[in-house]
Amino acid sequence: MKAEDIKKILIAGAGTMGRHIGFACVMNGYSVVMYDVKEDAVKKSIDSIRSKIDSTAASGLITREAADGVKENIVGMSDLAAATAEVDLVSESIPENPDIKGEFFGKLNGACPPRTIFTTNTSSLVPSMFADKTGRPDRFLAFHFHPGSKLVDVMPHPGTSPETVETVRRFSELIRHSPIVLKKENTGYVFNALLNPWLLAALDLVSRDVASPEDVDRSWKEVTAMPIGPFALMDYIGLETVWHITDYWAKKKNDSRAQQSADMLKEYVDRGDLGMKTGKGFYDYGRKM
Ligand SMILES: NC(=O)c1ccc[n+]([C@@H]2O[C@H](COP(=O)([O-])OP(=O)(O)OC[C@H]3O[C@@H](n4cnc5c(N)ncnc54)[C@H](O)[C@@H]3O)[C@@H](O)[C@H]2O)c1
Structure with missing residues (x-):
């Protein structure tokens, strides 16, 4: 066709x-x-x-x-x-x-x-x-x-x-x-192959209690002069989707640190805090978008 x-x-x-x-x-x-x-x-x-x-x-x-x-x-x-x-x-x-x-x-x-x-x-x-x-x-x-x-x-x-x-x-x-x-199959296509390791690194910093989501976003934005950090972006994507991806690959690669990040995301998902679409995720948006 x-x-x-x-x-x-x-x-x-x-x-x-x-x-x-x-x-x-x-x-x-x-x-x-x-x-x-x-x-x-x-x-x-x-x-x-x-x-x-x-x-x-x-x-x-x-x-x-x-x-x-x-x-x-x-x-x-x-x-x-x-x-x-x-x-x-x-x-x-x-x-x-x-x-x-x-x-x-x-x-x-x-x-x-x-x-x-x-x-x-x-x-x-x-x-x-x-x-x-x-x-x-x-x-x-x-x-x-x-x-x-x-x-x-x-x-x-x-x-x-x-x-x-x-x-x-x-x-x-x-x-x-x-x-x-794309010339051949690639996990994460082109953009997501760049994006996913970045989001995982951000989740790792918070799940190991190195820094807060706000401070991770602030350090990214202040140094790169970009308008959005990884946690605000995850709220935009939807935390259920981010959890599915993180959990799937953590299990597939038997990666305990990534699993810790997935488990942290699951707590948000279980509470119904799915990001902008429910009005709350890592940030509080005050109302449903
Ligand atoms: N959210 C993003 O930024 C984004 C970007 C690109 C691709 N994706 C991909 O798009 C897909 C959906 O993501 P989303 O964010 O729209 O999810 P979502 O949770 O907002 O929507 C998924 C919908 O699928 C429905 N559903 C569940 N099981 C079903 C079934 N068996 N048959 C028909 N409907 C069913 C659910 O009721 C829900 O309404 C995922 O594969 C995700 O990786 C998401």
Whole structure:
């Protein structure tokens, strides 16, 4: 399938990233279905995307009439069979766990038309970990978004067809993003391969009680003159996602110091302090964002 033939997108996982990707797709003329196992997450995602469309109209970037048309192109569903009908491309943003993702892609393969391209927005896994589970490894790759940026990573696994790589690369341009096509699989793509060791070093300093999150952020910002430190960035990403990544790799590498950091993150997750989206993480934001 060529990128120009793509009409309908299924966003699987209606959380932080699903909303970001769903908004990008619907704003660029695609028909979008937001799917999640939780009905509440589906509803919240539709409300939040529709209100973002309204804000775009209010700021004068699109007309009120256009905004109303765009809002009609996005629907939410928690029934997988209904959500997958006539879908051309799936963008998956469910929890960062290869077993959960693998099981989901297995179900998706049974429900989607044969032509459908599957993509994962995983941050720290690689597509070959669950390519077989998709039942269509040639039409599967990682298509990874960076919140707050137009950069996207298009990362094939060894079994992805060149046609699928080109279709997803071109599709990313059609939703006005800026693609990097990786030459081979790499954990953390390009940017995250730089970012993840930095976040882990910051967590290590706090979990070993060397310094507070505020002081770690302050030392980074004052020396580099950058606007944000690692702990504020983790609050922005969402501490559940950061915990999933840290815990997975700590266990995989049998790394006791990284495990100590993961366990510290788990305390925040168990309290429901997930960062900006719940109003509290390492910092207190006073209200839900
Ligand atoms: N948050 C970020 O900054 C960021 C950036 C790039 C990539 N990612 C990746 O995107 C993915 C999702 O991250 P997020 O931050 O959006 O998470 P999130 O917790 O905000 O959202 C995940 C959603 O998936 C739903 N879900 C759970 N199991 C499901 C299933 N089996 N089927 C359908 N839905 C299911 C949950 O109900 C939830 O609404 C992860 O793989 C993460 O690594 C996150």
